[in-house]
Amino acid sequence: xxxxxxxxxxxxxxxxxxxxxxxxxxxxxxxxxxxxxxxxxxxxxxxxxxxxxxxxxxxxxxxxxxxxxxxxxxxxxxxxxxxxxxxxxxxxxxxxxxxxxxxxxxxxxxxxxxxxxxxxxxxxxxxxxxxxxxxxxxxxxxxxxxxxxxxxxxxxxxxxxxxxxxxxxxxxxxxxxxxxxxxxxxxxxxxxxxxxxxxxxxxxxxxxxxxxxxxxxxxxxxxxxxxxxxxxxxxxxxxxxxxxxxxxxxxxxxxxxxxxxxxxxxxxxxxxxxxxxxxxxxxxxxxxxxxxxxxxxxxxxxxxxxxxxxxxxxxxxxxxxxxxxxxxxxxxxxxxxxxxxxxxxxxxxxxxxxxxxxxxxx
Numbered sequence: 001x002x003x004x005x006x007x008x009x010x011x012x013x014x015x016x017x018x019x020x021x022x023x024x025x026x027x028x029x030x031x032x033x034x035x036x037x038x039x040x041x042x043x044x045x046x047x048x049x050x051x052x053x054x055x056x057x058x059x060x061x062x063x064x065x066x067x068x069x070x071x072x073x074x075x076x077x078x079x080x081x082x083x084x085x086x087x088x089x090x091x092x093x094x095x096x097x098x099x100x101x102x103x104x105x106x107x108x109x110x111x112x113x114x115x116x117x118x119x120x121x122x123x124x125x126x127x128x129x130x131x132x133x134x135x136x137x138x139x140x141x142x143x144x145x146x147x148x149x150x151x152x153x154x155x156x157x158x159x160x161x162x163x164x165x166x167x168x169x170x171x172x173x174x175x176x177x178x179x180x181x182x183x184x185x186x187x188x189x190x191x192x193x194x195x196x197x198x199x200x201x202x203x204x205x206x207x208x209x210x211x212x213x214x215x216x217x218x219x220x221x222x223x224x225x226x227x228x229x230x231x232x233x234x235x236x237x238x239x240x241x242x243x244x245x246x247x248x249x250x251x252x253x254x255x256x257x258x259x260x261x262x263x264x265x266x267x268x269x270x271x272x273x274x275x276x277x278x279x280x281x282x283x284x285x286x287x288x289x290x291x292x293x294x295x296x297x298x299x300x301x302x303x304x305x306x307x308x309x310x311x312x313x314x315x316x317x318x319x320x321x322x323x324x325x326x327x328x329x330x331x332x333x334x335x336x337x338x339x340x341x342x343x344x345x346x347x348x349x350x351x352x353x354x355x356x357x358x359x360x361x362x
Contacts (some may be wrong), residue, residue: 002345007093009113010100017330031315041091041291043084049239088116098126102307103339107131115321118148125336133227133243136234149340154332157305158229160321173311175237177276182228184303184323185212185219186251186271191301221250222286230275268298
């Protein structure tokens, strides 16, 4: 039984969500998959930094941050006060869990964190869209050159499996087209507008419920789903899409009258992200789109996300599930940790060897 040394870089809602899942599932993961872990470092720009190669008590760390207590050596042992990069280098972890904030301008600090970890010999599981949307090829090439694993399940549909589904459930297929609702905030707003609210009221309601940030521009102006469809296209369709070149239009100009007119013709308006080859061009876009009532995507409401995939072996396969939230994104990170662990310790370097004939977690 092998023990994985884990380092958390970013310990906000998503990082804590992953930590909680690790705590709750610890025995199940050990019994079903032989997975043992030791947290050797946690670093967060707001919550503090601690490095303890003997192992950090994860329950004490979670209790501290929930109580607003800064992470330090006095509470958790080891060494405190290192920068995030210093923590990554000195921790020498098997798997670095990167969940810092998304920056779609230059991808920092996540880009530096991921590159440092890969160069230092660590595998990486990240929920950070910025580095993967802006530098997918650079990072995957680096991981390959270092013989390391880079996983990013949580970057698109949080804990709802997309990349894992393709890898483990659809071997050998060629994806021809993808259409999806990839932003829960805007889907909630459009759902509420279909019930009669105007845009401003629906947005305010989303903010009150915690579905939208005070600055919701990344959602309503479509930068978030733009990043997600960029990641999907590059990772699943083997193309080289530049984030800046993706056509994107948000929902700020959608009016209640538009929604009423759409309904009168048997349609709904959804913020739809799409990627497909049309003749000799590869088209990637995000924009408010009329969807016929008889389509499954038309009935994905509230904060739910969905992705419809068309392949050369299977027609439309639609995945529906939560697209945000600490628990969901944290579970996406956990699934990546398990995949990286299985690669690292399987005899042939393929996760299927590790997971074959293993009973499902009850």
